Amino acid sequence: MxxxxxVTSVQPNLTNFLAASTTTPIPITPTIAATPTIPAxxxxxxxATGKPARSGASIYSVSCASCHTYGMRGAPxxxxxxxxxxxxxxxxxxxxxxxxKGLGWMPPRGTCSACxxxxxxxxxxxxxxxxxxx
Ligand code: HEC
Numbered sequence: 001m002x003x004x005x006x007v008t009s010v011q012p013n014l015t016n017f018l019a020a021s022t023t024t025p026i027p028i029t030p031t032i033a034a035t036p037t038i039p040a041x042x043x044x045x046x047x048a049t050g051k052p053a054r055s056g057a058s059i060y061s062v063s064c065a066s067c068h069t070y071g072m073r074g075a076p077x078x079x080x081x082x083x084x085x086x087x088x089x090x091x092x093x094x095x096x097x098x099x100x101k102g103l104g105w106m107p108p109r110g111t112c113s114a115c116x117x118x119x120x121x122x123x124x125x126x127x128x129x130x131x132x133x134x
Contacts (some may be wrong), residue, residue, distance in 0.1 A: 042046030059119050063112035068127065073105040084103050088128070096124045 102108035
């Protein structure tokens, strides 16, 4: 059976079902009933993969915010463009390398000893992304 034949054979049933479900408040198939809430399951799926838990934003809030929110001991504050300007002028990769090694009063990995290099990179990217564009 060709793909188009499959579509034609399925289509009438689907159409009938959708027509029926608009007139019937309690649909027979829960799968179809859940269709309007597709965005919610998509978010749950992302959470299940663990990705949001290791996002730059979450690493920042857990491990970096304590110093960088208020500029503890000269830490460049999140969103403080002037404080970041000379740091951003360094060669590419320097920021992340400094966080991994530690810099001045900032301990290695900004205290996140469980963070991989990629995690640190994500946190740095997040901090840079929060800088005002003008
Ligand atoms: C204990 C406080 C503290 C924590 C926690 C901390 N930082 Fe820092 N951070 C500092 C200080 C202080 C500086 C400025 C160091 C200097 O220039 O002497 C700094 C500087 C930086 C810089 C600029 C580096 C450069 O090359 O100029 C980056 C990027 C940075 N931190 C990212 C992070 C990230 C990402 C985290 C979390 C994983 C983090 N920091 C956690 C205190 C901290």
